Amino acid sequence: MSKKLAIIATKGTLDWAYPPFILASTAAALGYDTQIFFTFYGLQLLRKNLNLQVSPLGNPAMPMPMPVPVLVQALPGMQAVMSSMMKAKMKKKGVASIEELRSLCKEADVKLVACQMTVDLFEFDPKDFIDGIEFGGAATFFEFAGESDICLYI
Amino acid sequence: MAQHDKELDASGLNCPLPILRAKKALNDMQPGQVLRIIATDPGSVKDFDAFAKQTGNELMDSKEEGGKFYYLIKKK
Numbered sequence: 555m556s557k558k559l560a561i562i563a564t565k566g567t568l569d570w571a572y573p574p575f576i577l578a579s580t581a582a583a584l585g586y587d588t589q590i591f592f593t594f595y596g597l598q599l600l601r602k603n604l605n606l607q608v609s610p611l612g613n614p615a616m617p618m619p620m621p622v623p624v625l626v627q628a629l630p631g632m633q634a635v636m637s638s639m640m641k642a643k644m645k646k647k648g649v650a651s652i653e654e655l656r657s658l659c660k661e662a663d664v665k666l667v668a669c670q671m672t673v674d675l676f677e678f679d680p681k682d683f684i685d686g687i688e689f690g691g692a693a694t695f696f697e698f699a700g701e702s703d704i705c706l707y708i
Numbered sequence: 709m710a711q712h713d714k715e716l717d718a719s720g721l722n723c724p725l726p727i728l729r730a731k732k733a734l735n736d737m738q739p740g741q742v743l744r745i746i747a748t749d750p751g752s753v754k755d756f757d758a759f760a761k762q763t764g765n766e767l768m769d770s771k772e773e774g775g776k777f778y779y780l781i782k783k784k
Binding site: 576583584648649650658661662 | 721732762763
């Protein structure tokens with residue numbers, strides 16, 4: 555019987571999108587039965603059209619090519635600039651895009667579950683999500699997580 | 709280097725792509741066949757070792773040459 559990995563993905567920024575998809579795709583490659591439960595801002599990671607952003611605001615640990623004062627970081631357009639710089643750097647370094655990791659997860663039969671309550675709360679249109687996902691609640695999560703060998707909250 | 713049945717060039721790819729691509733390549737192979745992988749990610753040395761241990765596919769060879777890493781994996 556294969557090992558099981560259960561992940562809760564709660565964040566929807568570019569940087570926080572990586573851990574769940576990297577771990578889930580790798581676990582699947584190692585033979586784990588894997589499930590990710592997407593809740594709150596994590597639901598953004600299930601959209602057909604991803605426009606994930608990263609912000610240096612509130613994150614003094616983000617490596618910057620040069621020091622940028624916080625008030626400058628808050629200027630309009632700065633987030634878009636930072637996000638495209640980060641994406642360009644990732645591409646240059648051979649880091650997979652979230653789209654690629656997500657489709658590798660799907661190919662490897664990682665089960666993707668959207669939190670029904672948050673879908674309703676934020677009035678997301680299920681048509682905006684990628685195909686092949688499931689919708690469920692906390693009890694649905696525990697049905698799999700209760701049997702898991704590793705359970706991560708991200 | 710020993711004979712291989714298939715080659716995967718994962719040069720320039722970063723974690724976890726070399727492992728994921730290797731797994732995909734192995735899926736299309738027969739048990740006993742050998743996959744040769746070329747990678748540039750230094751983290752792939754430990755990762756392929758761990759991959760082999762956990763999946764039961766045999767890591768027959770792992771070496772560095774001229775800044776590149778070469779692996780031979782025999783499918784279980």
